[in-house]
Amino acid sequence: MKFLERRLLHAILLLIGASLLCFLFSTLAPGSYFDEMKLNPQISSATVAALRSQYGLDQPLPLRYEHWVKSVLHGEWGYSFAYNLPVRGLVVVRARNTLLLTSLAAALAWLIAIPLGVWTASRPGQWEDRLSMAGTSFLLSVPELVVALGLLYCVIRTHALPVGGMVSADHDSLGLWGRVRDLSAHLIVPVATLVLASLPILIRHVRASMMEVLQAPFIQSARGHGIGRMTLLFRYALPAAANPLISLFGLSVAGLLSGSLLVEVISGWPGLGPLLLEACLSRDFYVVVGVVTASTLFMILGSLLADVMLAMADPRVRMDNV
Amino acid sequence: MASTSYTMTTHRSPSLLRIRGLTVNYGDPAPPALQQVNLDISRGETVGILGESGSGKSTLALSVLGLLPKKAQVEGSICLEGQDLLQADESGLAAVRGDKIAMIFQEPSLSLSPVMRVGDQIAEVIRAHRKATREQQKQAVEAALREIGFSDVDRIYRAYPHQLSGGELHRVAIAQALVCRPNLVIADEATRSLDATLQTEVLHALRDSQGKLGSALIFITHNPALLAGFADRVVVMYAGRIVEEAAVTAFFRKPLHPYSKGLLQLIPSALPYSGFVRQERLPAIPGSLTVSDHWTHGCAFEPRCFARTDSCRKESPEQTEIEGTRRVSCFNYGN
């Protein structure tokens, strides 16, 4: 298993690197959580200093890092000053919310992009293709922020959907179906934003890869054997075009935890995004490090998944018997 | 322009494919790829089409199956058992391709999908033309592989193209073409760049299967030596036209068109028992086919012809039929 061993080693090095850098920058950034308290005349600076030493913030960097790593290995990710809770529980709950949002958006985006990309690739230069190209160009040029704000504006104006948050106030009192509807209603705006933001790149890649494969001699040959159009596109061309798309899929997975920060903050979705933002602004040290490390972990998993899928999907990479 | 009347009666068996007046153009700057081609193919016969690059032989093959690019302008008629393929729509053509007429392309490593198992690719052809369950498809594929000479059918079925050797791939391509028992098989340069051992293997495989199925075979090649002992008839093409047609023995014994003569001189004549004869220089046909040759009013081969006369540059020679079994387009044939 030389391949997996190497990847595991890379993963560990990457995690150490990311968390160390995060530690470094957070420490270098001026101030700490407790500096806010210094503004309060009722709290003496001795109290502040005592608090700081209690949380170990006055120890040198390498020592703190060592302590953090040791506690991570025991399953403890540190303590949030702002929430007064262990970081791990906090991050897990928020990560779950983020994953709900991003995996739904990613699945939808891919489910739309593949058929659309295949279809426009099979009709190059026709009106479907031109319309799709124009649409994707437009979406590419509009920043995610503007899309999010635009959708929010429409929703607020028309009162069609609830705005902000993940669930309504009375969520727990609804029945099962009511709760699903409530959640879905809140999901629509952020998911739509994410889908619209990622769709153009996916469609273009699918289209480009398909168009290249459709020129290949084996497609002409299959056509010469009387193979039907749909079979040609989906059974012959798409699998051969899959390699770059699998790498792209890996990137989608990699970005599941980290790609939605902006959307979550703007639409008020209680995910990792707002948590990270608050923590950065209030110097909630261990939350920042925890979130960054978790995101890095996902990235590593995503790229590993892409490589494994690539090896499994392309029989030419797998050499069982030469 | 040459007329489309064509009354060769070489073959007593009924005609399977009748091509009349086939002309293919790709738009103005490009020369016409085919000009007024007339050809009959009978059931069960092997016709060798001989020509170099640019002669239009591949265009002919692709026109029969309707695989030319969209911008090609096609005139004439190609009748398969009464149905004009040039008037058929895409679904009509798809029904014919692989089922009634099958094609074997030049490089099987390129003409097979690299990410599908070879057996599945053959099964897809069955699925496109026959109603059959998965199990029946699998059995039909295995039968086809056995017929082509594979003994370890299971391994071949599950293999991907990159796992098979060149010879195995060629045989798979033949099996794929024959699986639906077509009436006509077109092999377009199926043995180009192959070494002699593989070449003979492929030719034998083709001939055996053709014998078993009774299908007609159009074998397209640039090398006349392959047609000896293999084809029934030889058709020579140059610059988009048929310049000679004859039964194979008549052709090899006495080629009429200067181009045919030039080609046959290039086949090394081996003296028995003492190896090959070392040459100082080969009797190459001088010059090459250029774009302007296609447009000329005279004979397209004239610039390279050793038997040319003045009239060759002014007019294009019409087809002359000889003894009802041969035809040739040359003013000076037989000189």
Place this chain on the structure above:
Amino acid sequence: MGTDAAAKRGLSPAIMKVRGLSKRFVQRTPFSHKKFAIDALVDVEMDIAPGCVTALVGESGSGKSTLANCLAMLERADSGEIWFEGQEISRWKDRQLAPLRSKIQMVFQDSAGALNPRFSAARIIEEPLEIQNREHGAGLRGRACEVLAEVGLLPEWAERSPLELSGGQRQRLAIGRAIGLKPALLILDESLSGLDLSTQAQILNLLLDLKQTHALTYLLISHDLSLVGQIADFVGVMQHGGIVEFGAAPQVLGSPRHDETRRLLASARGLESAYRTARAGGRA
């Protein structure tokens, strides 16, 4: 002619000598420790006589192309010696080999792949001359045009990209690029396969003329025995990475001693006999 060459061989030293050349390729599957070893060359020994055509024949996979690449110093063998013009070059570094490269040139089978499609034909000839500092400026273009004429490409083709040329013209260009540097040894790796019969004959004639004019030595790699039989002085038969028979062409092709040689000849003869029968008027 064959016997003259053999006599010449006794008098002048071989231009290239190969002794004990071996090369093994190791492949590994991505997820396991399993390795496959392929012995591409096994203890190859050969002499290439100057001014002659030495041919290497064998089936696909017998190692002919690997040997050609090693002799052209495009790949390094694992062990063995290669002597060129009296010097042992198999262990030389790239820097030392650079001036030697103009003396050993190679023409490949697939010229579309071997020629830069972004260059014009003239530029393709100029490039190696420039790199080897043979010519500069106007002299460069002049020499390129000379070479183009010598290989039979009309001046109007000088500015065309190789993609616009036919297969035969591309091979002429590839040959032109090779002889522009005035090499001593030209390795032709299946350069005639895949060409039409008529084009093949023309290119062969060109090669024979050039050999005469420039006193070249050819190493011709081919699977086509009938082609080899017509122009080779010496023939080597390869099988499974080794040379199983080597000698003057009339001997090897006329009275073969090894089974592999006999087998290859039988296939080539198979087609021949059908042709001869047809020529005589019968059916095979």
